[in-house]
Amino acid sequence: MGSRMDKVRVALVGSGAIAHRHGYALKQNEFAELTAVVDVNRDNASAFAAKWGGSVYDSLDDCLGEVDAVYVLTPPSVRPDYALAALSSGKHLLCEKPLAASEADARRIATAADEAGTVAVMGLNMRHRRGFDRLRHAVHQGKLGRPYHFWRQRFGSGPGATGTITSKNWRTDPQYVVGMTVESFSHDADLLRWIMQDEIVSVSSIVYGTVPDMPTFDNNAYVLFRLKSGGSATITASWSSRISFNDCGVLGESGTAFLYGSALGNNGIWCSREFHIKTDDDEFETIEMIQDDLDEASYVNETDDFVSAIREGTTPRTTIWDGYETLRVSAAVLESSRIGAPVTLE
Numbered sequence: 001m002g003s004r005m006d007k008v009r010v011a012l013v014g015s016g017a018i019a020h021r022h023g024y025a026l027k028q029n030e031f032a033e034l035t036a037v038v039d040v041n042r043d044n045a046s047a048f049a050a051k052w053g054g055s056v057y058d059s060l061d062d063c064l065g066e067v068d069a070v071y072v073l074t075p076p077s078v079r080p081d082y083a084l085a086a087l088s089s090g091k092h093l094l095c096e097k098p099l100a101a102s103e104a105d106a107r108r109i110a111t112a113a114d115e116a117g118t119v120a121v122m123g124l125n126m127r128h129r130r131g132f133d134r135l136r137h138a139v140h141q142g143k144l145g146r147p148y149h150f151w152r153q154r155f156g157s158g159p160g161a162t163g164t165i166t167s168k169n170w171r172t173d174p175q176y177v178v179g180m181t182v183e184s185f186s187h188d189a190d191l192l193r194w195i196m197q198d199e200i201v202s203v204s205s206i207v208y209g210t211v212p213d214m215p216t217f218d219n220n221a222y223v224l225f226r227l228k229s230g231g232s233a234t235i236t237a238s239w240s241s242r243i244s245f246n247d248c249g250v251l252g253e254s255g256t257a258f259l260y261g262s263a264l265g266n267n268g269i270w271c272s273r274e275f276h277i278k279t280d281d282d283e284f285e286t287i288e289m290i291q292d293d294l295d296e297a298s299y300v301n302e303t304d305d306f307v308s309a310i311r312e313g314t315t316p317r318t319t320i321w322d323g324y325e326t327l328r329v330s331a332a333v334l335e336s337s338r339i340g341a342p343v344t345l346e
């Protein structure tokens with residue numbers, strides 16, 4: 001922060017699937033410049049740089065001197081070394097979710113970010129979706145009265161949906177295995193905290209996988225939460241449903257609101273078609289057709305938010321500690337299911 005820089009020069013580490021969304025977003029921002037691309041798979045890096053720009057480097061160390069910020073878009077298990085290297089050189093940092101593969105590693109990153117004092121965010125792009133933002137607005141404006149229950153249900157088809165692993169990647173690599181509860185549940189736990197403006201104090205869960213050959217891989221999580229305010233929440237999520245289904249809502253003392261709808265394909269569970277609301281002041285329920293598809297827009301908003309925090313000192317919509325907190329929740333969800341009892345978060 002401090003004096004306004006001309007352009008924020010970015011090194012991007014990990015140039016796989018999600019990196020293309022970030023490449024597009026960086027290209028849209030006139031104050032950002034994609035300077036360097038790093039990947040253990042040089043072919044991925046070269047193809048990425050040819051499409052979105054930047055020069056390919058063999059390691060992050062080789063390009064740290066050329067950049068102001070680092071995007072770490074690798075699988076979570078290898079994220080800490082890159083994030084810590086960026087922070088210890090005084091760079092701004094954007095990490096994809098989940099922040100790391102373990103709570104201890106996530107804490108190391110978040111603590112290092114505090115020490116560095118740079119802008120450090122976790123890329124929780126769902127906070128930049130107009131559907132979830134619409135629901136959050138209704139709650140925060142007090143339209144529903146005191147909110148006391150949050151629910152979220154998303155069923156769809158993910159890795160291992162049919163009981164076998166058909167395409168190998170880091171999520172199902174036997175050495176690392178990152179199941180749904182750590183990977184995409186980070187979005188759900190974060191939406192709960194962000195929309196309710198509340199903290200999770202205990203979880204009771206049932207988590208399991210439907211891939212017999214990979215017993216450590218989970219793709220279903222059914223979770224009941226107690227919130228600090230005294231309220232409650234449920235999140236039910238499956239990667240093994242043949243039909244996509246998605247809804248998310250809030251019960252308040254004087255109103256109810258929810259998002260509903262999905263689209264075909266794996267990303268359908270992150271799309272909302274309709275926003276419904278009815279308060280005690282309304283004679284009828286209102287339905288807004290919001291058509292919030294998961295496309296590049298939320299990544300563009302995320303990059304704009306990050307770049308403006310660096311250049312103008314604005315407060316970013318997410319912090320690195322939000323990333324730590326969601327991983328802590330995922331760990332508690334796994335633990336509660338393992339021991340068959342509620343787990344308390346301090």
Ligand SMILES: NC(=O)c1ccc[n+]([C@@H]2O[C@H](COP(=O)([O-])OP(=O)(O)OC[C@H]3O[C@@H](n4cnc5c(N)ncnc54)[C@H](O)[C@@H]3O)[C@@H](O)[C@H]2O)c1
Nearest residue numbers: 014015016017018039040041044073074076078096097098
């Ligand atoms: N925000 C979202 O909605 C969203 C969506 C998808 C993925 N993600 C997250 O993004 C991250 C990456 O997921 P993906 O789907 O792009 O995976 P991917 O497998 O498509 O890409 C990962 C890339 O990282 C590279 N890589 C692996 N190990 C590396 C290392 N040690 N050093 C440098 N590069 C390395 C791989 O070669 C590959 O190019 C994950 O944490 C995932 O959870 C977030």
